[in-house]
Amino acid sequence: MSTTTGTEATMVAARVHQLGAPESVVLESIARPRPAPGELLVAVHAAAVNFSDTLMIEGRYQTTTPLPFVPGYEYAGRVVGIGADVEGWAVGDRIAAVAPGAFAEYVVVPARSAVRVPDGMSLASAAAAWVCHLTAYDALRWVARVEPGDIVLVLGAGGGLGLAAVELAAALGARVVAAASTYEKRSAASAQGAAHTVDPSGGQLRAALRAQIGPGAVDVVFDPVGGSLAEDALREMRWGGRFVTLGYASGDIPRIPLNLVLLKGVTVAGFEMRTFAEHDPTSAAQGRADFAELWSSGRIRPLVGARFPLSEAGEALAHVAGRRAVGKTVIVVRDDDVAPHD
Numbered sequence: 001m002s003t004t005t006g007t008e009a010t011m012v013a014a015r016v017h018q019l020g021a022p023e024s025v026v027l028e029s030i031a032r033p034r035p036a037p038g039e040l041l042v043a044v045h046a047a048a049v050n051f052s053d054t055l056m057i058e059g060r061y062q063t064t065t066p067l068p069f070v071p072g073y074e075y076a077g078r079v080v081g082i083g084a085d086v087e088g089w090a091v092g093d094r095i096a097a098v099a100p101g102a103f104a105e106y107v108v109v110p111a112r113s114a115v116r117v118p119d120g121m122s123l124a125s126a127a128a129a130w131v132c133h134l135t136a137y138d139a140l141r142w143v144a145r146v147e148p149g150d151i152v153l154v155l156g157a158g159g160g161l162g163l164a165a166v167e168l169a170a171a172l173g174a175r176v177v178a179a180a181s182t183y184e185k186r187s188a189a190s191a192q193g194a195a196h197t198v199d200p201s202g203g204q205l206r207a208a209l210r211a212q213i214g215p216g217a218v219d220v221v222f223d224p225v226g227g228s229l230a231e232d233a234l235r236e237m238r239w240g241g242r243f244v245t246l247g248y249a250s251g252d253i254p255r256i257p258l259n260l261v262l263l264k265g266v267t268v269a270g271f272e273m274r275t276f277a278e279h280d281p282t283s284a285a286q287g288r289a290d291f292a293e294l295w296s297s298g299r300i301r302p303l304v305g306a307r308f309p310l311s312e313a314g315e316a317l318a319h320v321a322g323r324r325a326v327g328k329t330v331i332v333v334r335d336d337d338v339a340p341h342d
Contacts (some may be wrong), residue, residue, distance in 0.1 A: 013104035014313035014331075018066045019257070021127040024072065025103075027310070033101075033108045034081070036098030040089060040111050041081030046127035047102040047244035048074040049253045050160060051224075051249055054321035065100075069302035072102030072316070072331070076117060076126035086111045089091060096126040098134075103313050105330060118296045128160070128302040129295055135167040135246065137294075138287040139222065139271040140172060142280070148173025150219040153209070153236075155229050156249055157194065158185020160320075160328045163303060165222045167192040171299060176218070177213060179205060181227070188326050205232045222246070230254035234266065243268045249323070303327030 009032040014025050035041040053071050076096040079089055089095075091174040093115040099109040116127040129274075140146045152169040156162040157178035169176045170193030177196040178189030186197035198208035209218065221233045221243045227250030234243055236255060243266055261268055277284040294300045305327035306315035313331055322330050 011105040012310065013070045013101070014310065015070055016070075019057065019067070022054055022057055024313045025317060026156065026312040027058065027313070030070075030104075032106050034108050035086075035108050036081035037084040038096070039083040039085065039108045039109055040079050040114055041083075042075070042095060042097065042107055042109060042114075043104060043281045043334065044075050044077040044084055044102060045123040045332070045334045046076050047072045047331045047333060048131065048160070049316050049320045049325075049331060050074060050129045051247070051320055054317050058321075070101040070104050071313075072104075073100050073194050074098055074104040074131040075107065075125060076123040077107075077334075078116075079239050080106070083111075093189050094123065094126070095132055097166045098130050103310065104312060105310075105333060110127075115292060118298070122329050124240070124304050124307070124332065125190050125302060126329055131159040131263045132164040133168065133295070133300060133302060134288065134291050135271070135273045136161060136168050136222070137291045138273070138276060139244050139246060140165065140169055140174075140220075140285065141287060141290070142222045142276075143269050144175050144222065144244050146172045147296075150174045150212060151177060152215055152220040152222060153177045153179065153218045153233055154189075154222045155179050155200070155233060156193075156223075156225040157189040157197070157222070158182065158326050159249065159323070160302075160325065161224045162222075163188060163192055163327050165224075166194050167300060167302075168294075169220075170194070171179070171294065173195065174311055175308070177209065177218070179208075179233075185326055188305070189302070191270045192303065193275065200229055200232075203228070203232070204334060205229055206236055220244070222259050224249055226254050227252040227256070231256050231260070234260055234264070234268075237264055237266055240265045240267075269309045304330050306330070307332050309333075332342055 079093045095114040097109040152174040158180035178194035196212045225247040226248035280289040
């Protein structure tokens with residue numbers, strides 16, 4: 001619970017003082033932020049846990065964050081303070097945003113980055129919608145250039161990013177093949193629009209794909225996993241297919257033989273949300289607008305598979321790091337306005 005001591009307002013936040021296991025995250029009282037010009041102060045109701053959060057805490061992310069830091073960067077809540085030079089927002093407005101320091105009672109965000117939460121959508125669902133879904137949308141739309149009728153193979157289809165890709169590829173008219181290692185994850189993928197599901201365990205991905213869709217039938221591979229699955233997936237692609245690499249949840253960065261790329265005429269491309277927006281701001285802005293329309297219309301509904309209170313932020317991170325999550329894992333900071341409609 002946030003408090004005010006003298007003239008300094010404080011809040012409770014999950015904090016990382018040294019890199020290590022998710023369980024090393026501690027809960028403590030720190031100064032509450034104040035909105036600068038152009039910023040909103042948001043009371044966080046729910047924050048989503050992403051696999052990249054676990055990598056940052058373990059020191060295995062592509063970039064480092066200075067210690068100490070509050071993890072998390074995807075959340076939803078209500079506006080409680082407005083900085084100078086901000087128009088169009090009022091105290092009490094429900095917003096979703098992507099900004100650092102989300103595992104806390106309060107966070108500041110540039111007003112231009114905030115998105116209004118549609119009526120009828122809970123804040124838990126809103127918190128789970130942006131990072132994975134927008135990443136998946138931009139990768140599928142602008143990099144993979146998915147067209148109706150394409151066969152899209154999604155690796156790691158039971159996790160937050162993979163399940164978002166399943167839902168969005170289906171929304172784009174693709175025939176989706178979801179690869180996931182457990183029955184529960186494959187069932188979730190089917191519910192989100194996958195036409196086929198396969199179990200890639202034990203080196204059986206290629207055989208499973210051939211049994212479901214025939215040999216060499218994949219148009220697009222969406223790969224946030226890496227490891228040995230990457231090469232197996234590439235070998236089952238059509239000539240001229242598009243392979244998008246988005247991360248390495250397996251912990252193993254694949255080394256794909258380039259002769260496969262040559263013989264199949266495959267395009268291999270990388271996608272990372274932050275650098276994409278920096279280098280192609282026009283497409284990033286269009287993707288954000290397109291996705292906001294899908295989201296606001298109710299066509300996109302992220303699956304919230306697990307919830308933890310802020311006091312158990314370490315356990316929530318361990319849940320995701322251990323690959324036990326189905327869909328998105330959410331930290332509930334305030335328990336009002338987070339449960340309905342999920």
